[in-house]
Amino acid sequence: MIKGLYETHIQVSSLENAVIFYTEILGLKLAHQDENRRIAFLWVGKEKEFMLGLWEQKENLQTRHFAFTADKDDILNKSVTFLKSKNLNPYNFLKNGNEKPMVFAWMPALAIYFNDPDGNQLELISILEGDARPELGILSYEEWLEKTS
Incomplete structure (x- = not known):
């Protein structure tokens, strides 16, 4: 039934800086950003194939x-x-x-x-x-x- 891993999520201290890093430096594509929830989703590789979620966390970053x-x-x-x-x-x-x-x-x-x-x-x-x-x-x-x- 399980065929692979579709997405993973990480915490970041600054959503804006992380989006710049992952898109402009590493070349991932922004899929969606929600300013109210302070999260962004990025496509890794081909669109809809794998996703990385970035969650802004100001304290206790893990x-x-x-x-x-x-x-x-x-x-x-x-x-x-x-x-x-x-x-x-x-x-x-x-x-x-x-x-x-x-x-x-x-x-x-x-x-x-x-x-x-x-x-x-x-x-x-x-x-x-x-x-x-x-x-x-x-x-x-x-x-x-x-x-x-």
């Missing part, structure tokens, strides 16, 4: 994590440059100072992280072909290729 689907080649070859060009700091899951995407071998998937202005942890992720290898843990894409080829 940050969240979610991931955007991206192409493997874009994550490997463009993501870090793109994020830095938008004054965003890319980091890997280990937060060890390395800006290179990493592989979660248990899925397997390639991912890179960054934060929105409110500290919500965002991720670009691409599921990789091949079998899961959970025993390999979290490793660089180059190590993944060496160990699985």
Whole structure:
């Protein structure tokens, strides 16, 4: 019966700033904004395929994590440059100072992280072909290729 995830919602400290960040910086499309309720809905990818809700919360802001689907080649070859060009700091899951995407071998998937202005942890992720290898843990894409080829 369940076929996927349609929408997720996060809290933001300024609805106006968040709408600018998600539309002008990340390229999402504004679907609807309700000034009375201080929320906005954005299309992620194609219209009506996936939605992100932004809820203004002035006190006790609770940050969240979610991931955007991206192409493997874009994550490997463009993501870090793109994020830095938008004054965003890319980091890997280990937060060890390395800006290179990493592989979660248990899925397997390639991912890179960054934060929105409110500290919500965002991720670009691409599921990789091949079998899961959970025993390999979290490793660089180059190590993944060496160990699985």
